[in-house]
Amino acid sequence: MASSSSTQTNHQLLLSSSYTATPAPPPTPSNQNLPSSTASDALSRLLHHHLLPPPLLSLPSRLRPSPPLPRFSFHPNLTQSLSTTCPPPFFQLTHHPIPSHLPKSADLHSLSLFPPSHQSPPDTWPLGHDADGRSFCFDPASSSSPSLSSLTELAESLEKVGLEVVEALSCAVGFDNPLREKGRACSLMWVSLPNGPEDDEDGSAKAGLNPGRVYPYVVGLQYQVRRRKYSLLADSGWVSVEPEVDSVLVTIGDIAQVWSNGKLKKVRGRPVANLGKEESVGSSSSSCVSMCLLVTLSMDNIISPLVPLAAMMLEDSQGKDGDGDGDGDGDKTINKFCAFSFEEYAWRVYHERFHFKDPLDRYRL
Template sequence: MSSSSTKNSHLQIPCCGATAAPPPTPSTQSNPFSSSSSSAAAADVLSHLLHRLPPSLTSIPSRRRLNSSSSAAADDAVAVSPQIISLKQTNTNINSDLLLASRETGFFQLTAGDHSIPSKLAESAEIECLSLFELPIDQKHHRFPSNWPTGFDFDEEDGFNPDTLCLDSTESDEPGLNSVREFIHEMERVGLEVIESLSKSLGFVNPARKDPTRICSLLWVSETEMTTCKEPGRMYPYIVGLQYQIRSQKYSLQSGSGLVSVLPQIDSVLVSLGDIAKVWSNGQIKNVRGRPIPIIEDKEEQKPRCITMSLLISLSLDSIVSPLLSLGEMETIEEEEQQDDDEKKKKKEGDEVSIKFSSFYFEDYAWRIYHERLSTKDPLDRYLI
C-alpha cells in the first residue's frame, strides 16, 4: 500500500484523512466567528494546535462511557420502526414526510424499492470487510495505517470498544475490495439524494451541489461478536449517516431525545441526520449522535461474528460549519440592495430568521468529539447563540 501522503494526493474529494494547515489565530486574520462565541472559538483554536503536537506532549481527554441505566433502558425499550421515506414521491410529499421525520426523530428508513442498492452487494461488501478484520494485527497496520480518522483503530487506551476501520474512497481501491468500493459508491449516491431532498425541504442551498469538493464519504466498519456492546463507539460528525440492514437486527440510536431502540426493515437503509445537518438547518431538525449500535436481546445465545458498516457523508477537514438558512437570506438581501429596491429590502428584513449557531472549524470539532465521550450533553450546545 502506498504511503499516506501519496494516497491523499490522489483524492478527488478532499477528505478527512488529509490534515489541513492550522487555522490562523485572531491576531493574524479577522475572526470568522461571532463575538458571542469567542471563548468557544478560542478553545477550538487551542485544541486545533494542541492535537498537532507529538502524542507524548499531549494527553487526550478520557472518554466517558454511556450511563449504564440509559443503556439498559435502550435494551428494554420496544423497538420502533423508523418512518419510511420515499425519494421517488412528488416534491410535495417528499417535503412533508421528510420534514416530519427530520423534526420529530432525526432518522428514517428508505426501503429496497427506493434506494436501489442490491442486497447481494451489501452482503459481498460485508464479507470483504470481515476478511480485513481477520488479518493479523501487523498486516492491519501495514495495509490500513492509522491516519486520523482513516485506518484501523484498535482503541488501545481502554480496550473497551471493538476494533474499527475507517475507509475513504481511495482506500476502497485496495485489492480484494471491489464490492466495498461499489458499495461505498452506491451508498454515497443515496446519501447525496437525501441531502438534496433535505435542502429543498428546509429551504437552503445544497453545499454538496454548489461545491462538491466540500463533501467526503467515509465508511466506518466496526467489528462486533454480538456481545453486550452498548457504546456508540468513536463519534465523528457527519451530514447524513447510512446503514444497510442486511439482517433483522435492532439498533440503539442516541438522538436528541435520548437513546431509542429501532428496528429497520431488512434490505432497507437506515438514515440518520447528523450534527452538521442540524447546524445547516439552523436547528430545525433533530440530530443523531454517532452510529447505530447493535442491541443484543439474548446475551446467552451464541451469535455469529459480524460487523456493522455505516457510510458517513461528512465535510473536508478545512471546512467551516455555519447555518445555511441565514446565509441564503443574506445573499438575497445583498442582491436586493444592488437593485436599490427599498420596498423589497424592508420586506426581507422583516422576514429574517435569527441565527441559532455560531460558525466553527470542522476539524477542531471533529477531533474533539472523536476523542471525547460526551454522553449527556449535545456537543453542539457550546455553539448556540
C-alpha cells in the first residue's frame, strides 16, 4: 500500500472522533497530545465543516430471506469468472492465497484489545472507535504498534487480494482501474464484536440492525475464521448470508458503484456479524470478532464515473426492455453520477445521519 504521510494524518483526523455526541473526540494516537478543543478545531479546519455530533445510523430492522451466496475462485482466473456474469454486490472468494493461520492468529489476538464489558475503550485505541467499545479501526500502513502486529499482517494479505479483486472488477465491467496508479489506494482495518441475536419469525434483529460506522470504500474483504451468519445492507435492502469457513466475504462498495457508472451494485457499510439464538452478547460462545478490511482511497481523490461513455450510450440505447427508439432517456442517463470530492463525501458518510437514504443519492444525475 502506498499512502503519503499527509493522507494518513487526514484519515486519522477524520476517523478519530467517537460515536458519542460529546463536544470533542477522545484522545487517540493522532491527537492524544493535543487539548480536546484543539483537536476538534483542527478537524473542523481540515474538512471545512463544523464538528457535528455523530449519531448512530437509523435503519430498518427486517431481513429478506437469505439468497444463495455467489461463489468465485481467486485462482486460476478471477477476471474471467467475474466476466461471465454481472458481478454481484457480495460474494465469497475461495482458493485465495491467504494462509489460514494469519486470520486465526489475528482473531485470537484481537479479543485482548477489547475492554471488559461496561468499560470505556482505552485512550490508546487506534483511530476511530465506537463509544461502547465494540468496534475500532486503524490504518495498517501507519500503524507500528506491536499490539496490532497480527492484525496488520492479516490486513496486508487481504489488501493484496482486494487490489486483485478491483482489477478483476474493472476488467469485467469495462473501466480503467484507478488503483493501478501508485499512491491512490489505502486501506482501513475494522475490528468489531458481533451484534445481538435475531428474532424467530420475522427475521428482525432484537437489538436493531445497524452496519456500524459507515465509510466509503471500493471493496471490503472479510476472512471467515468460523461459521457465522452476517447481515448486509445491499441496494435492495437487508439480506442475510453465511459464507463458507476459510473463504473471504467480498462486498462491493459505493466508490466502485460510481466508477462503474451504476453497473455494479453495492453493499452499504460493513457486514454485521449476528449471534445465534443460543448465544448472547458477552458470552464465551460469542467471543469472536469480525475483521473487515476496506480498500479505499486517499483523501485528495475526485470520484466520477469511469465506464466509457460510448459503451454506456450503446447499453442505454439497446436497453433491457426496448429496442432503443423510446423516449430518448438513454441520452439523458449516460452519466449516472456527477463528480465529487472523496474528502467531503467521506466526512458526510462517516459523521452524518441518513434516514433510510442512500448517501450517493445527492450525486445521481
